Amino acid sequence: xxxxxxxxxxxxxxxxxxxxxxxxxxxxxxxxxxxxxxxxxxxxxxxxxxxxxxxxxxxxxxxxxxxxxxxxxxxxxxxxxxxxxxxxxxxxxxxxxxxxxxxxxxxxxxxxxxxxxxxxxxxxxxxxxxxxxxxxxxxxxxxxxxxxxxxxxxxxxxxxxxxxxxxxxxxxxxxxxxxxxxxxxxxxxxxxxxxxxxxxxxxxxxxxxxxxxxxxxxxxxxxxxxxxxxxxxxxxxxxxxxxxxxxxxxxxxxxxxxxxxxxxxxxxxxxxxxxxxxxxxxxxxxxxxxxxxxxxxxxxxxxxxxxxxxxxxxxxxxxxxxxxxxxxxxxxxxxxxxxxxxxxxxxxxxxxxxxxxxxxxxxxxxxxxxxxxxxxxxxxxxxxxxxxxxxxxxxxxxxxxxxxxxxxxxxxxxxxxxxxxxxxxxxxxxxxxxxxxxxxxxxxxxxxxxxxxxxxxxxxxxxxxx
Numbered sequence: 001x002x003x004x005x006x007x008x009x010x011x012x013x014x015x016x017x018x019x020x021x022x023x024x025x026x027x028x029x030x031x032x033x034x035x036x037x038x039x040x041x042x043x044x045x046x047x048x049x050x051x052x053x054x055x056x057x058x059x060x061x062x063x064x065x066x067x068x069x070x071x072x073x074x075x076x077x078x079x080x081x082x083x084x085x086x087x088x089x090x091x092x093x094x095x096x097x098x099x100x101x102x103x104x105x106x107x108x109x110x111x112x113x114x115x116x117x118x119x120x121x122x123x124x125x126x127x128x129x130x131x132x133x134x135x136x137x138x139x140x141x142x143x144x145x146x147x148x149x150x151x152x153x154x155x156x157x158x159x160x161x162x163x164x165x166x167x168x169x170x171x172x173x174x175x176x177x178x179x180x181x182x183x184x185x186x187x188x189x190x191x192x193x194x195x196x197x198x199x200x201x202x203x204x205x206x207x208x209x210x211x212x213x214x215x216x217x218x219x220x221x222x223x224x225x226x227x228x229x230x231x232x233x234x235x236x237x238x239x240x241x242x243x244x245x246x247x248x249x250x251x252x253x254x255x256x257x258x259x260x261x262x263x264x265x266x267x268x269x270x271x272x273x274x275x276x277x278x279x280x281x282x283x284x285x286x287x288x289x290x291x292x293x294x295x296x297x298x299x300x301x302x303x304x305x306x307x308x309x310x311x312x313x314x315x316x317x318x319x320x321x322x323x324x325x326x327x328x329x330x331x332x333x334x335x336x337x338x339x340x341x342x343x344x345x346x347x348x349x350x351x352x353x354x355x356x357x358x359x360x361x362x363x364x365x366x367x368x369x370x371x372x373x374x375x376x377x378x379x380x381x382x383x384x385x386x387x388x389x390x391x392x393x394x395x396x397x398x399x400x401x402x403x404x405x406x407x408x409x410x411x412x413x414x415x416x417x418x419x420x421x422x423x424x425x426x427x428x429x430x431x432x433x434x435x436x437x438x439x440x441x442x443x444x445x446x447x448x449x450x451x452x453x454x455x456x457x458x459x460x461x462x463x464x465x466x
Contacts, residue, residue, distance in 0.1 A: 027129040030056075030165030030184045039212050040186055052172035054182035055159075055250050058214025064245040065237055066216045067092040068185065070121060070161065073222065074104035075194070080227040081219075082110055088234045089415040090244040091403075093183070094221070095121035095161040101147045112152050115408035115416070117247055119159040120144055120180065129168040137174040154407070154435070159183050159247055181251050185218035187211075197225045204229045208236055216250070243420065249398045252376040265464075266387050267378070269395040271424035274466040276454045278425055280305040281396060282439075283334055283372060284405070285431035286313050286320035293440035294431050295324060301447045304328050306460040308372040308394075311336030311356035313432060318363035325366045330459035332370040333357055333391065341373045341382040349382060353389060370394045370460050394460055397425035404442070407435035413442035418449065426460060 028048070033041040042056050043049060049056060058064050067085070071078055071094050078100075085092055094111050096118060101108050111118050122128060123143030131137045141160065148156045160180040162171055167182070175182045189206050190198065198206075203225045207217075219226050234244075261267040271277075280298075285291045286309055298305055307324050309331065314321055325331055335341075335352040336359075344352070353371065360366050371391040373382065378395070386393045399420035402413045417427060429439050447457075458466070 024169040025130060025132050026168055028167050030167070032186055034187070034210050035212070036209060037212050039214060040210075042184070042186060048169060049172065049182065049184065052176055052182065053251075054172060054184060055216060055247060056184040057186040057216055058245065058250050060213050063213050063240065063242040065211070065242045066214075066245050066247060066250055067219070068161070068183065068216060068247070069094045069219050069221045071095065071100055071221050072097040072121070072125065073099050074107045075222050077224055077227040078104070078107050078221040079110075081221040081230055082107070082114065084227075084230045084234065085116070086114060087231065088238070088244070089419045090234060091115050091117070091246050091416075093117040093119050093157070093159060093247045095119045095159075095183070096144065096148070097121050097125055098123055098144050098147045101144070101151055105151050108148070109152055112154055112406075113409055115403055115406065115412035117157040117159065118148060118154075119157045119161065119183070119247075121161055122163055125163045127164075127166050128162045128171050129166050131174070132170055134174050134177060137171075138178060141178065141180065157247075159251075181247075183216070183247060185216045187215055188218035191223040191226055192220045194222060194224065197223060200225050200229050204233060207233050211237060211240070211242070243399060245398065246401070246403075248403075249401065252378075258378065261383055261393075265392070266383050267393045267395065268426075268460070268464050270397040270426055271463050271466060272422065274424035274463060276423055276456060277458050277463055277466055278421065278427060278450065278455050279460045279463040280427050280429065280443075280457055281308060281372070281394075281460060282306070282429045282431040283308045283374075284313070284338065285309050286317040286324075287432040288317055288320070290433060290437045290439065291317070291320045291324070291431040294429075294443065295320075295327060295329075297440050297443045297447070298329070299327055301451070303447055303457040304330070304459055305457065306330040306332055306370065307431065308332040308334035308370075309356075309360075310334050310338050310432075311352070311359050314356065314359045314363065318359075321360065321364040321366070325364060330370065330461055331360060331364070331366045331368055332372055332394065332460070333360070333368040334372055335374055338374045340375060341377045342379045346381060346385055349385060350389070353386070353391070392461070392464065394426070396428040397422070400425050400427040402427065402429055402439075402442070404437065404439045405430045405433050407433060408438060410438040410441045410445070413438050414445050417446055421450070421455075424463065424466075426463065
């Protein structure tokens with residue numbers, strides 16, 4: 001990510017005028033050059049978007065399809081698309097406008113409740129490339145953000161798609177400053193005009209003949225053709241070995257090759273050679289009610305798990321961490337304040353880790369040896385530091401991120417695990433959810449079902465040693 005060095009004088013100008021002089025309003029219109037079932041060339045080979053960590057395509061190494069939808073209104077077809085996604089337990093990202101919130105609130109609420117990402121497509125659907133004021137840009141994002149929060153009580157996912165894929169360097173820079181990730185696509189077809197819909201057979205052929213690893217697919221859910229062919233398309237994609245990923249997963253993928261680090265044992269996310277063993281992991285706790293409920297379920301079924309608590313919460317509820325340790329669960333380290341490892345200095349990250357370590361030793365009598373970065377964030381420097389402190393750097397199996405932190409439904413959590421789980425997976429849960437937590441109830445369903453399939457549950461460290 002580019003680093004911008006600003007003098008105090010320039011900062012004052014920005015604050016007063018809301019204008020950025022360090023980027024450009026040169027207009028770009030997103031496009032791709034199809035390559036059949038291979039990854040296409042994006043934006044004519046221009047890599048400006050990568051400089052700002054925008055998303056447009058995933059790895060060539062795995063058959064993952066990222067489903068994204070631009071939804072400005074509902075005409076009956078959006079609900080049909082949601083029905084299909086629910087049938088396939090496929091999570092999508094919906095980039096919405098205020099109109100659909102105002103006129104079809106039940107559809108937007110359903111998106112959130114069923115575990116989809118509800119994302120920002122601006123307030124007015126105007127050309128964002130011409131905006132050279134951060135204040136004006138922020139207003140465009142805030143309008144739909146506030147409407148969504150007023151409806152659902154939730155915070156909108158920090159992903160932004162510029163209307164019609166029109167953007168400038170300023171667009172990307174403003175997203176960076178406001179904590180948003182810009183999202184484009186690696187395949188789309190002419191589906192937006194309801195008065196000129198493509199033949200269903202032709203549209204399906206287009207989608208399948210251009211399906212490629214790491215594809216970020218843009219569809220308009222208002223399209224009658226899309227509503228009609230989506231079930232068949234997703235079925236055939238799965239038959240070809242594709243799974244459905246999320247933008248969160250794509251955003252967390254490191255920009256450097258992590259396989260070497262995994263092979264060296266410096267990073268651990270799964271052990272596919274372990275056989276029918278799984279590791280249940282819980283982040284962000286302890287929580288005075290949620291952690292206790294989860295511990296009760298685990299004890300009921302004789303399951304051992306790994307907890308990654310935050311130092312601030314350990315300080316508030318050390319008795320829950322002690323209880324987890326007494327019951328035989330592994331206690332890891334999740335930093336003191338839930339900081340983003342790539343956004344803090346090496347000195348600060350070390351302080352975050354050691355502060356939590358000392359708290360766990362002093363208040364709970366345990367010394368952690370596994371570390372999970374908040375949000376799955378990863379840098380080469382962070383991995384090196386964490387390992388130098390005697391920790392194993394632990395992520396999770398991307399297929400089984402339950403997204404329980406977003407207060408999704410119990411069914412969503414259960415379906416995510418059962419549809420994605422494989423031998424040696426590390427499953428991600430949270431024992432601290434800001435809203436209503438589905439986790440304990442989902443575990444009551446999942447544990448006996450997985451045990452019936454022959455799975456055994458172990459801690460992360462035990463899984464790594466198998």
